Amino acid sequence: MRRIVITGMGAICALGNDAASTWKAMTQARSGIGVIERVPADQLRAGGVVAEIKGFDPTSRIAEQRAAMMDLAGQYALVAADEAIAQSGIRFEGENASRTAVVVGTGASGEATRDDQYRRLYADNASRLHPLGIVKMMINASASHISMAHGITGPTFVVASACASSNHAFAQAAMMIRSGLVDAAVAGGTEACITLGTLRAWEAMRVLAPECRPFSAGRRGIVLGEGAGMFVLETLEHAQQRGATILAELAGAGMSSDAGDIAAPSDVGAAAAMRAALRDGEMSPDEVDYISAHGTGTQANDSTETRAIHQVFGEHARKLAVSSTKPMHGHALGAAGALEMIAVMGALREGIVPPTLNYLEADPACDLDYVPNVAREMAVSAAVSNSFAFGGLNAVVALRRWK
């Protein structure tokens, strides 16, 4: 089987405008969550608390003409992809262009563009809408722009599975590389969901909280975030041939569907995806040192995910470090798994496990080691990253440290 390695990573989120600053903030237990600035906070319940990207000037990083054609979701994805591609040193000349894929996970994308369009149409009774509305809000735009900006001509598309989108994207990229369809892929996820319309819709589901404290007693729900994480994946052979620096190995991916409730999580579905990822990566549960949890901070997710971890890891579950970085970068929906991949890569490469912030005290239903509040130095040779979505769609990736 072709081994898959990661040779580049890029990110933008409330913690920082690149992967390095995002990771540094994670090790320092910093949070990017605060009162919303984009929308008057009094238009929202629970104080309008989000993890917003601040001070992002797209034209400082994207050609002005291209930036003008893009929704924020596309802009985030492209700057993260640019960073990952630059770090990896990969080039897309000749055959390499068609032997590279682009796969972006996103739940919705285009939210700000949609909000603007419909405000003009329904509130302002505008007689015309902006001609670029469609190309800005179409869900595939981010993948298209990465392809166009870098001349990548292989399979290019977006996958959508709500909060599991990024991990589904990694899985698709891995399968295409393994099958021999391509030798490399730019894969990750993006979301730009901090708009009045989106926030009000989430509010209506009664899952938004004024703070995010996964696995802790007193947790009340999620805080939304935004951003993108993009990675360069390629075969080991391809990376070695061009003398690339290898950051980590993508060992396996597992996917499952609950076929149950549209919103309530399932321990059975979550456990099935974790088992599938371990099986696919030929990794025994005992090898895993760290789980980057889905850990949304809702009552239901965190207790369900804990049960699933117990089912998969048995005795070893108590020895695992399990943390959720969502209290730092917020729940970025379709980009969640990609931002959390930054946490996994850092843990593997630097032997630091990022903490679960805002942890108050133990909840009997959540009885694992959640690395509360302070990062931990520990060697991590294998790690798993969980994403579980509304609609019962689960995707888990398993990674190994590159020695």
Add this chain to the structure above:
Amino acid sequence: MSTQQETFEIIAKQAKIDIDTIKVESTLKDLGIASLDAIEVIFDLEEHFDVTLPNEDTDFDNGTVGHLVEAIDRQLAAKNAG
């Protein structure tokens, strides 16, 4: 009609259950109303009474129907006072 009677009717209609099975001490969970259905019940109540119920007043697992009625009455009183 009392807030309680109206609340019970809305719950019965949304959950498609006999109104006589609803007791003040029932939780929505006891009545077999889970997950999104419970959120919809709260939405229907908010729409009917034109009030906004804060998240802490809508604990589906432990909060009873009686608690819901009290929460609605509190919001109605606040609205009428304002």
